[in-house]
Amino acid sequence: MSRFLVRRLAAIVPTLFFVSILIFGLQQLLPGDPAIAMAGEERDPSVIAYLRGKFHLDEPLPVRYGYWLKGVLHGDLGDSVRIQRPVTELIVEKLPVTIELALLAMAIALTIGITAGIVSAVFKNSPLDYAANVFALWGLSTPNFWLGILLILLFAVKLGWLPASGYVSPFEDLKQNLASMIMPAFVLGNAFAAVLMRHTRSAMLQVLSSDYVRTARAKGLDERVVVLRHALRNALTPVITLGALGLGELLSGAVLTEQVFSIPGFGKLIVDAVFNRDYSVVQGVVLFTATVYLSLNLLADIAYFLVNPRMRT
Amino acid sequence: MTLTARAIRFCLALVLAAMLPNAYAQVLRIGLAEDPDVLDPTLARTFVGRVVFAGLCDKLVDIDEHLKIVPQLATSWQWSADNKTLTMKIRPGVTFHDGEKLDAEAVKYNIERHKTMAGSNRKGELALVTSVDVVDPLTVRLNLSKPFAPLLAQLADRAGMMVSPKAAKAEGDKFGAHPVCSGPFKFVERVAQDRIVLERFANYWDKGAIHFDKVIYLPIVDSTVRLANLKSGQLDLIERVAPSDMAQVKSDSKLKSAAIVELGYQGLTINVGKSGEAQKNPLGKDPRVREALELALDRDAIVQVAMDGEAVPGNQWVSPDNTWYVKSHPIPKRNVARAKQLLAQAGVPNPSFTLMTPTTSDAQRVAQVVQAMAKDAGFDVKIQSTEFSTSLNMADKGDFEAYVLAWSGRADPDGNVFSHLACKQPINYAGYCNADFDKDLADSRTTSDAAQREKFFTDAVDHEAKDRPIIYLYHRKWLWAFTNKITGFRVVPDGMIRLQGLKG
Numbered sequence: 127m128s129r130f131l132v133r134r135l136a137a138i139v140p141t142l143f144f145v146s147i148l149i150f151g152l153q154q155l156l157p158g159d160p161a162i163a164m165a166g167e168e169r170d171p172s173v174i175a176y177l178r179g180k181f182h183l184d185e186p187l188p189v190r191y192g193y194w195l196k197g198v199l200h201g202d203l204g205d206s207v208r209i210q211r212p213v214t215e216l217i218v219e220k221l222p223v224t225i226e227l228a229l230l231a232m233a234i235a236l237t238i239g240i241t242a243g244i245v246s247a248v249f250k251n252s253p254l255d256y257a258a259n260v261f262a263l264w265g266l267s268t269p270n271f272w273l274g275i276l277l278i279l280l281f282a283v284k285l286g287w288l289p290a291s292g293y294v295s296p297f298e299d300l301k302q303n304l305a306s307m308i309m310p311a312f313v314l315g316n317a318f319a320a321v322l323m324r325h326t327r328s329a330m331l332q333v334l335s336s337d338y339v340r341t342a343r344a345k346g347l348d349e350r351v352v353v354l355r356h357a358l359r360n361a362l363t364p365v366i367t368l369g370a371l372g373l374g375e376l377l378s379g380a381v382l383t384e385q386v387f388s389i390p391g392f393g394k395l396i397v398d399a400v401f402n403r404d405y406s407v408v409q410g411v412v413l414f415t416a417t418v419y420l421s422l423n424l425l426a427d428i429a430y431f432l433v434n435p436r437m438r439t
Numbered sequence: 440m441t442l443t444a445r446a447i448r449f450c451l452a453l454v455l456a457a458m459l460p461n462a463y464a465q466v467l468r469i470g471l472a473e474d475p476d477v478l479d480p481t482l483a484r485t486f487v488g489r490v491v492f493a494g495l496c497d498k499l500v501d502i503d504e505h506l507k508i509v510p511q512l513a514t515s516w517q518w519s520a521d522n523k524t525l526t527m528k529i530r531p532g533v534t535f536h537d538g539e540k541l542d543a544e545a546v547k548y549n550i551e552r553h554k555t556m557a558g559s560n561r562k563g564e565l566a567l568v569t570s571v572d573v574v575d576p577l578t579v580r581l582n583l584s585k586p587f588a589p590l591l592a593q594l595a596d597r598a599g600m601m602v603s604p605k606a607a608k609a610e611g612d613k614f615g616a617h618p619v620c621s622g623p624f625k626f627v628e629r630v631a632q633d634r635i636v637l638e639r640f641a642n643y644w645d646k647g648a649i650h651f652d653k654v655i656y657l658p659i660v661d662s663t664v665r666l667a668n669l670k671s672g673q674l675d676l677i678e679r680v681a682p683s684d685m686a687q688v689k690s691d692s693k694l695k696s697a698a699i700v701e702l703g704y705q706g707l708t709i710n711v712g713k714s715g716e717a718q719k720n721p722l723g724k725d726p727r728v729r730e731a732l733e734l735a736l737d738r739d740a741i742v743q744v745a746m747d748g749e750a751v752p753g754n755q756w757v758s759p760d761n762t763w764y765v766k767s768h769p770i771p772k773r774n775v776a777r778a779k780q781l782l783a784q785a786g787v788p789n790p791s792f793t794l795m796t797p798t799t800s801d802a803q804r805v806a807q808v809v810q811a812m813a814k815d816a817g818f819d820v821k822i823q824s825t826e827f828s829t830s831l832n833m834a835d836k837g838d839f840e841a842y843v844l845a846w847s848g849r850a851d852p853d854g855n856v857f858s859h860l861a862c863k864q865p866i867n868y869a870g871y872c873n874a875d876f877d878k879d880l881a882d883s884r885t886t887s888d889a890a891q892r893e894k895f896f897t898d899a900v901d902h903e904a905k906d907r908p909i910i911y912l913y914h915r916k917w918l919w920a921f922t923n924k925i926t927g928f929r930v931v932p933d934g935m936i937r938l939q940g941l942k943g
Contacts, residue, residue: 158828162835166484167847168858169835169865170563177558209631210477210615216631275663282671290667291659293633388659390633398474398632403828 163403204406213410224391231315243326265320370426470677479615480600496620522586535603592851682749702848713870714837735816778816791819869908
């Protein structure tokens with residue numbers, strides 16, 4: 127186990143280095159001079175010159191990368207130009223919001239997705255199975271922003287049950303927090319629930335037709351035990367991988383949802399930063415997200431280990 | 440319980456009940472269309488930032504509904520005979536939020552800070568101010584290198600905002616994180632992209648005009664969601680309502696709305712000399728082709744289609760209702776036959792050009808309507824949708840033929856035209872350079888006499904209307920919506936939300 131861990135961890139370092147070059151390089155491909163974008167409507171030449179100097183924009187690319195990398199290695203991701211606060215501070219402020227949103231979305235997706243997947247596998251080709259498939263198709267093909275606005279119009283404007291947008295910290299008021307998060311979490315989790323449902327269904331179908339399940343049934347075990355204890359456990363392996371990758375996807379998918387519901391999280395941070403050409407924020411946030419993604423992958427590998435004994439040999 | 444005890448309890452209850460309305464804090468929640476940038480008047484760059492400053496930082500002077508300069512922190516002012524010094528009397532007894540005195544020294548410090556701080560966005564606005572003298576504790580004199588009539592209008596904006604010298608010295612370039620000014624509300628906290636909270640400043644010089652205890656600004660970018668929040672009661676007031684939502688607001692009995700024509704404009708900036716591209720295209724090369732393009736356009740229809748009627752057609756850098764509008768140049772009517780004739784004269788019956796358009800929905804609609812209308816006269820317009828920052832960069836390099844570009848507007852007309860059309864100015868994307876026109880603009884700066892300035896601006900419009908480096912299309916309306924309980928909302932063309940007098 128420890129050798130496996132060390133090997134996986136060692137692989138992350140070069141990957142991150144490569145990712146950092148990619149982030150930095152891709153950002154340079156963004157058209158538009160950040161100094162001009164940041165200089166405001168008047169675009170005073172002296173301000174543009176000042177900004178160029180301050181952010182080393184007139185120096186060669188490798189030199190600028192060097193400055194950035196040096197900062198990153200010292201835990202300094204730079205300052206946001208637009209609001210003049212350290213990027214690390216912004217990340218610390220926004221991350222919990224997006225994590226809460228992603229976890230709630232994941233909880234919703236897992237509950238709906240796995241339940242629907244099991245039901246449609248067990249009752250294959252029944253009306254229940256068709257209903258679950260229709261739901262999955264709907265979930266996959268509904269754009270987030272559209273669903274979001276429809277929910278706002280229904281639950282906030284028409285019925286007045288939930289706040290239309292915004293965010294309240296759970297430490298301030300847990301009830302208000304959940305009220306403001308339920309709609310965005312559903313919107314975000316909805317599409318992923320559909321993916322999970324389809325994967326759970328196919329994995330379950332495969333496992334349910336395998337020999338050991340037949341043996342279990344032949345032993346006269348209760349069908350519930352066969353499905354939930356014997357079949358589901360095995361079928362969940364691919365679903366766990368998917369779940370781990372999905373959490374990363376939910377974190378990045380939060381971009382649109384946060385925009386619609388005005389949730390001050392990671393997604394909103396990066397979208398606004400891209401449009402304002404707030405380079406250090408974009409770089410810092412993307413690098414951080416990449417690190418999270420890689421870590422989740424690692425965690426998924428570890429989870430295989432724990433769930434599936436065959437991999438431990 | 441004895442009778443006395445009962446009587447005491449009853450009295451206590453009465454007292455408590457009488458105190459309740461006061462104990463309940465009055466909060467005003469305002470929905471903004473964007474998240475403001477840094478809250479330091481010297482470094483600030485955005486329109487939305489100014490909306491927050493209106494609650495936070497008072498200015499030397501303000502503008503009223505009719506764009507007249509009115510006192511705020513300065514009670515009176517006087518230009519010298521040669522228009523090269525401006526003497527201002529400072530309002531006595533004003534303090535900053537941290538208790539520091541706002542006097543002539545503080546004003547001097549602030550003007551110097553605007554002029555010298557690294558990265559200051561005010562340098563250009565105050566470029567002609569050479570020094571500031573403290574005449575007495577409540578009198579300052581601004582000395583100019585040459586006359587500059589628009590200075591007062593600049594002082595009615597961020598250049599005239601005063602911050603506490605003590606706090607500014609202590610915080611340096613981090614001042615924007617905890618701004619200390621002298622406005623009706625003081626800074627409490629800011630969560631980036633979520634909210635800015637201000638609370639009533641007890642020692643505000645005009646505290647009788649303030650009726651809220653707290654103001655919370657919430658940036659909500661999506662206009663539909665912003666309106667949904669107002670309708671569901673989470674917000675009390677929203678700015679920049681989408682024109683397409685106005686019908687909905689007006690039909691809702693729980694909401695009220697307000698509108699006023701902006702100070703800025705929307706127009707087509709044409710590359711007439713910014714780069715070599717200009718001479719390669721008939722539109723940039725030949726003023727007759729530009730005239731034909733203008734004649735092909737029906738501005739009323741553009742306003743209806745692109746802005747749902749929530750704008751006024753225009754053909755100058757100020758709107759037709761503005762006092763500086765030159766009436767001898769009215770909006771030309773659409774005339775396709777004449778446009779075709781002009782194109783024939785220019786020898787290009789079917790000119791083609793690329794119209795660069797930012798990706799905002801109203802700019803896109805403008806481009807599409809222009810494309811369709813120009814086609815009737817024989818133009819072949821290709822639309823090139825370009826993300827805003829990128830488009831600015833291309834404009835700056837002169838890498839465009841025509842560009843749908845808006846300007847947010849300034850109180851003095853100089854702020855709508857000088858940097859945009861005077862030779863070699865930073866945002867003269869058209870690359871227009873006309874010595875006579877430049878002279879008119881320069882002369883208009885030298886006098887504060889309205890009649891004389893009007894004459895110079897009339898001359899300037901004569902040139903602009905002939906050369907057409909910018910074809911002005913319309914002036915948007917600032918649109919606000921608020922709940923029924925809000926009263927005292929002042930509509931001023933600068934689009935700010937003034938909290939003085941606002942009740943709810």
